[in-house]
Amino acid sequence: MTIQRPRGTRDFLPEDTEKRGRAKKAMQDVLERWGYREVATPTFEHLELFTIKSGASVIEEIYSFKDKGGRDLALRPELTAPVMRMYVSELQNSPRPQRLWYFGNCFRYERPQKGRFREFWQMGCELIGGSKPDSEAEAIALADGMLKSVGVVGDIHVGYLGLIRSILSKIEVQHRSSVMRMIDKKERSALATLLEDIGCSHLGLLELIDLKGQPALDKAAEIVRDMGAGPELDVPADAPVASAPAGTAPSPAGRGSARQGRAVGAELRLEEFQETVDLLRAYGVNFTIDFEIVRGLEYYSGTVFEIYAEGLGAQRQICGGGTYELASLFGGKETSSTGFGLGFDRIMEIVPMERSRRSPVFLAFTPDVKIQAAKIAKELRKSVPVVFDVMGRGLGAQLKAAAGAGAEFVVIVGKDELDAGKFTLRDMSGGGQESLALPEIEERLKEHYQGF
């Protein structure tokens, strides 16, 4: 019996790996064209990093362990927390904004299904320290550009927590998290019942999340107008904004967990959201305004967005992100950031990728001139990929192998060629061949491999 892969993991054969590499490269190019720089963090971290961010309940879904020194460690389940941890400890005094991107494997202890594995790859970026609408528009346009670069069409939904949280402030504290949860889970009828029961139907919440696109924004403006005079229950005072980055708010609860009620202030600044929307339109991004997008966690503080794609079964989301406040959670200064993560594996399931790999040149030789042939192979490798027989095959068998491997060209080296100083370049598709000096062969092949 052979040893199996652990559950939820995958092997990537050469074809898979090539395809993934090409897709990664395409998206990476977009990131770099926007001025982002790659960073990398450890595969494992202190478990605490993730429980601080997401609450103790995530331990169930994390690969965590004690090392031999008794430390509680965890394989990273996501990359935003590690990157922000790194930012706080290494980059806080660097010029802002910081534009960082990353690509790495992550691990979650979950039931595998379509588009969900225990080891998976995330690609994403964090734009740290910018002002909200500008950063938000940049992040969303960037995500859009990355998907387009691999030919994936996503359905982009953009929401704004400033508004939702302001409406929530009209609702009694003990009901807020249930309301939030029901919005997130799209439990419409339960939400309607609850709002009715607590006498909050008049706030317009149901109508708001039902509407999509411009009508949703119009409704938002209406709600904001109506809310102007209403009583506010327990809204934290805004931070002095003069010198602080726009829109950040104090975090009275300090380093408490995001799941334990530590809500960052999300001020109601609909005009900021409007600006994000205007910028996105300027960038030519196709998106839907959708206030139902609230994302689970408390550290999100402004615009949030999710991107969905077809063809993935139950796991349709391929991207999620927004503006958040995490630096302070990890012991740093208040810093507003915007970022997103792309589910690389899910994207790979739907990229319409043409296979365009170029097979290496095969250098076929007669066994009696192996030594000289090896020298020629070495020379040719300066220009093009060259495969040299290691099976001890005769010339005929080498050609057969080259054909089987899909070679487009074979260079044949034998005693006659060595004597003449001219080698045979054989075109395997047509079957034609000609006798040429080595520099000419190099020239021809180099031309053929141009761009690969």
Add this chain to the structure above:
RNA sequence: GCCGGGAUAGGGUAGUGGUUAUCCUGAGGGACUGUGGAUCCCUCGAGCUGGGUUCGAAUCCCGGUCCCGGCCCCA
């Protein structure tokens, strides 16, 4: 964690409670000591795992593992 469907050579498959388990493909070699994918020949290679029922199990039953789809969850 829950529900359903699966597991037969490297890949894809057929079949039956009972001789030596199909076929296709693949891989290696040969016919072919300087010219390829053809053809022919040879070789390699399999019933997930543990238990039970049975004279006999790859087949029937149970547990486990893994895969596929869905639920829960999804930072």
